[in-house]
Amino acid sequence: MAGMRDELDTIRSEDDEDFDDEAEARERYPFLFDDEAETTETTETTETTESIETPEGNVPDEAEEADEYAGQPDYHLLPHLPEDVLPRMRYRRYDSIFTASPAYLYFTNPKFNDRRPRLLGKFWAEGDLAVLFSDTGAGKSILATQIAQSVASGVAIGGFDLDVASQRVVYFDLELTREQFDRRYSNDDPNAPAKFPFHRNFIRSQPRAYHQLPEDFGTETEFITDSLVRLVRFTEASVVIIDNITWLNNSSQTGNAAPRIMKALARIRREYGLSILVLAHTPKRYAAWPFTLNDLQGSKMIANFADSVFALGRSRLGADVRYLKCLKQRNTPAEPDDRVATLRIRKDACWLGMELENLTDERDHIGWMTSPKEPEKMMLIEKCIELRKLGFSQRQISERLGVSAPTVHRCLKVTLE
CATH class of the missing domain: 3.40.50.300 (P-loop containing nucleotide triphosphate hydrolases)
Structure with a gap:
């Protein structure tokens, strides 16, 4: 993988005229073109999944996923995003963990919009x-x-x-x-x-x-x-x-x-x-x-x-x-x-x-609040617990919240009751 990345860096540094002949580029750097790799991956995936039937509707349709990227440019060769590509962009590269599309394209599949069963x-x-x-x-x-x-x-x-x-x-x-x-x-x-x-x-x-x-x-x-x-x-x-x-x-x-x-x-x-x-x-x-x-x-x-x-x-x-x-x-x-x-x-x-x-x-x-001060006490208990989880001592908590150390102790103690 490291060698592949070095080779890719070399390609990026070369002039664009080196890639006027796409056939030559495909022959020299086949890994930059997704079509052959996707064909191989699809074949392997089909062979793997034929023996295991997956419950209908659980796994995204491979044909639907392939259609999403049909007709897309090779994003490995684009230095930046052209304006004419943006409306239909389905960004995907082999050397990136992230895919990307305009937000409105994520609503094209109705099964994701419907309420889930x-x-x-x-x-x-x-x-x-x-x-x-x-x-x-x-x-x-x-x-x-x-x-x-x-x-x-x-x-x-x-x-x-x-x-x-x-x-x-x-x-x-x-x-x-x-x-x-x-x-x-x-x-x-x-x-x-x-x-x-x-x-x-x-x-x-x-x-x-x-x-x-x-x-x-x-x-x-x-x-x-x-x-x-x-x-x-x-x-x-x-x-x-x-x-x-x-x-x-x-x-x-x-x-x-x-x-x-x-x-x-x-x-x-x-x-x-x-x-x-x-x-x-x-x-x-x-x-x-x-x-x-x-x-x-x-x-x-x-x-x-x-x-x-x-x-x-x-x-x-x-x-x-x-x-x-x-x-x-x-x-x-x-x-x-x-x-x-x-x-x-x-x-x-x-x-x-x-x-x-x-x-x-x-x-x-859980029982109704017994006094008007009950909400304030519950908020104080919650703050004491949060600060305790962050590693503060009881004395540090008391100084931070402006209450006595015994009060902090009682607030932390109720969580153990």
Whole structure:
């Protein structure tokens, strides 16, 4: 590659008259012309994908992509953008990671303008990389398993729109052992079904033990990502659920791998046309505080790569009551209704799931503010937490915010309650 770039630099420095004969240029520098390379790449891609049928509509049509670049000039030979090329520009070079076009050309394909089919009402749409997070033990694995069964069977969860037919789902269960999963969806009652009849399109996966990283991989993250892609391609699944990213992060030997994993998942989603749901934890937080994106562990990097983010919270209305709150939705039209979905955990013979009861205000679940000063206190707590994450000491925080050190201590302490 370095030699190729040096050769290209030499070409650029030569006079334009050296390239009057296009045939000579093609013979001397075939890598500068995309048509032959694209033909070869298309042939190889066709041979590779013939043996693996991809769910219809998940991967962009190769013919459509080729048509976008048909009739385009060779951008390797253009020193700058001519005005007559701009209206139809589809910039692409082999030595650049970026493509570019005028903004209005991105609206020529109607399938990107239409609202995406919903998998879980307003919370998760087809083709999205979504994140569901909650406190430990709140029941996000129960809800995620229920979502997987719903999408696999094509039967919507009551109260949540499902706009697609049955799709194949791979559920990477990195939390429960086989025995724990068996107990959760089994029943000892001789008069009831012993095991829940999960749909055949619901494929569950769990990691195996290994003691040494295979030689082909430089890092744990690479190995995990490659293993995930291999299984998804083998099963021809269109929906992936990962429970949860904390395990992936902890399994890495390179520190906080969550951003790298989310970036890899975003790439996989685009490349294979997948719908991905990632489960995550929230650090200890003030229970009477409304959910925000800041409550997501590693919030900024994870939320940046996600198309949608929603939280599952406990409720003061009962030990079996939960609520679901949408915090971010990039590809679904915004809805004026900002109420949360109230859920109740139900155990019915060998099935464990959640039922939608109603839509209500989040404050019904966390408790109403007890005094006019409550909003100010919550803002102070949030500022203290943000500064603490940046590495400030309690004394530095107190000086910065103009409050006493004991007040800062109490603000930080409520997050552990």
